[in-house]
Each structure stands twice: as structure tokens, then as C-alpha cells.
Amino acid sequence: MIDTAQNNKQKGKGMWDAVIEAFGELTVATVIIFAVAAAALWRIYRKAKKYVIKQYKKKEERNKKIQECLDQIKLYPKWRQQSVAIQKEFTEAINGLKEVQEKNIERLEEIEAANRRRKRNELRERLLQSYHYYGSKDKNPMQAWSEMEADSFWKVFKDYEDLDGDGYAHSEIQPTMNNLEKIPMHETEKIRELMQSRR
Structure with missing residues (x-):
């Protein structure tokens, strides 16, 4: 049991020795620089993430608008047909009004001539x-x-x-x-x- 504890102690000591060997030459200034660099990288990552998300949303919005335009274009023949039908109705109504107006003008001219x-x-x-x-x-x-x-x-x-x-x-x-x-x-x-x- 004592051997096991001593073995573990020596293993732990060996691990620390390995860490000290790997990072033993680091100074406080190096650690601070490393921390600042890590923080800067984190901020850059967050900004890049926001930018990518923003660009994605813009692209999504543009694609949505393009799809709406394509949907509208598909409806154009139907609208054109409705427009032609409405234009025909308007033309007929205008022609009817024109005939009535011409008769009214003719009648007014007759009345004016009689008055004169x-x-x-x-x-x-x-x-x-x-x-x-x-x-x-x-x-x-x-x-x-x-x-x-x-x-x-x-x-x-x-x-x-x-x-x-x-x-x-x-x-x-x-x-x-x-x-x-x-x-x-x-x-x-x-x-x-x-x-x-x-x-």
C-alpha cells in the first residue's frame, strides 16, 4: 500500500516535471500575451460569426424577394387577361358614354339654336x-x-x-x-x- 502511494506520488511528480519541462520557460509576460491573443481571437471569432450570420440573412432576404418576383411573373398572364377584360369593359362603357354625350351635345345645340x-x-x-x-x-x-x-x-x-x-x-x-x-x-x-x- 505504501508502495502504491509512493508510486502515485512519483507519477504525479513526473507529470509536473513534464509540464514544467514543456512550459517551464514561460514567463508571466508570455502568459499575458497568450491570454490577450486568445481574447482577441475570441472577439474576432464572434465578429466573424455575426458578419457571416448577417450575410446569410441578407442572402435569404434577397432569395425571398427573388422568389416573390418569380411568383408575380407567373401570375402575369392571368393579370394580363384580366387587364384586357377590364380594358374591354372600360372601352364599351366609354363608347356608351360617348354616344350619350354626343346625343346630349346634339340636343343642347338644337336648344341653343332654338334659343338664338x-x-x-x-x-x-x-x-x-x-x-x-x-x-x-x-x-x-x-x-x-x-x-x-x-x-x-x-x-x-x-x-x-x-x-x-x-x-x-x-x-x-x-x-x-x-x-x-x-x-x-x-x-x-x-x-x-x-x-x-x-x-
């Missing part, structure tokens, strides 16, 4: 009334009119022309009215005489 004719007839009637009154030697013996009456008449005449009025208005009415004497409004005595002369 009606207005032109009303203005012609007013011009004729003025012509029969101011141009008559019985009703207007001085063959004159006030400046205000003349301005009013010629404005109506211009409106009549703007509505494409013609005919007797230019050949009969206009020359007669141009021959009437126009009395300025500030000549009050002459205006009074004019008004008293009329019937």
Missing part, C-alpha cells in the same frame, strides 16, 4: 317697333331722338347682329335710323321740345 332664333326674333320685333315709332313722321315729326334712345337702340341692333340677324334690319331699318337727328342729353330744352312733339 327666339332671341333674334324678339330683338327684330323690338327693332321694328323702334323703327315704326322713331321713323314715323306722324309719331316722331322732328325725325330726331335723344342720345339715350339712340344708344339703347344701337345696343339692341348690335345684339341682333351678334345673333346673325340680317335682312330688313340692314337694308331698311339701319339707314332710316342713321338719318335721325341725335339730340345730346345736356340740351334739355331741345329734349323737352322733342318729347312734346311726339304722339
Whole structure:
């Protein structure tokens, strides 16, 4: 038993001797350098690991996007068909609206033309009334009119022309009215005489 203990002691001593022989020449500075190098290697390893993981995730994301694009491309023929169908519906709807719009425009043009004719007839009637009154030697013996009456008449005449009025208005009415004497409004005595002369 004592031999066994001594044997173990000598074996342990031999092991220490081997360690001392292997590392006996190491100094504290060498151990510190070794520890710092090991720590630096550990940090580099961790950074490299994070970088590799980050790159892997980026690649995974890119692959995912590429797959989504490929899936979308596969759906393109279906979308194209739907687009053509929708475009056809829109075209038909637009053509329908266009027809309705053209009919509405045609109807509005007819209404506008009728309104213009009606207005032109009303203005012609007013011009004729003025012509029969101011141009008559019985009703207007001085063959004159006030400046205000003349301005009013010629404005109506211009409106009549703007509505494409013609005919007797230019050949009969206009020359007669141009021959009437126009009395300025500030000549009050002459205006009074004019008004008293009329019937």
C-alpha cells in the first residue's frame, strides 16, 4: 500500500516535471500575451460569426424577394387577361358614354339654336317697333331722338347682329335710323321740345 502511494506520488511528480519541462520557460509576460491573443481571437471569432450570420440573412432576404418576383411573373398572364377584360369593359362603357354625350351635345345645340332664333326674333320685333315709332313722321315729326334712345337702340341692333340677324334690319331699318337727328342729353330744352312733339 505504501508502495502504491509512493508510486502515485512519483507519477504525479513526473507529470509536473513534464509540464514544467514543456512550459517551464514561460514567463508571466508570455502568459499575458497568450491570454490577450486568445481574447482577441475570441472577439474576432464572434465578429466573424455575426458578419457571416448577417450575410446569410441578407442572402435569404434577397432569395425571398427573388422568389416573390418569380411568383408575380407567373401570375402575369392571368393579370394580363384580366387587364384586357377590364380594358374591354372600360372601352364599351366609354363608347356608351360617348354616344350619350354626343346625343346630349346634339340636343343642347338644337336648344341653343332654338334659343338664338327666339332671341333674334324678339330683338327684330323690338327693332321694328323702334323703327315704326322713331321713323314715323306722324309719331316722331322732328325725325330726331335723344342720345339715350339712340344708344339703347344701337345696343339692341348690335345684339341682333351678334345673333346673325340680317335682312330688313340692314337694308331698311339701319339707314332710316342713321338719318335721325341725335339730340345730346345736356340740351334739355331741345329734349323737352322733342318729347312734346311726339304722339
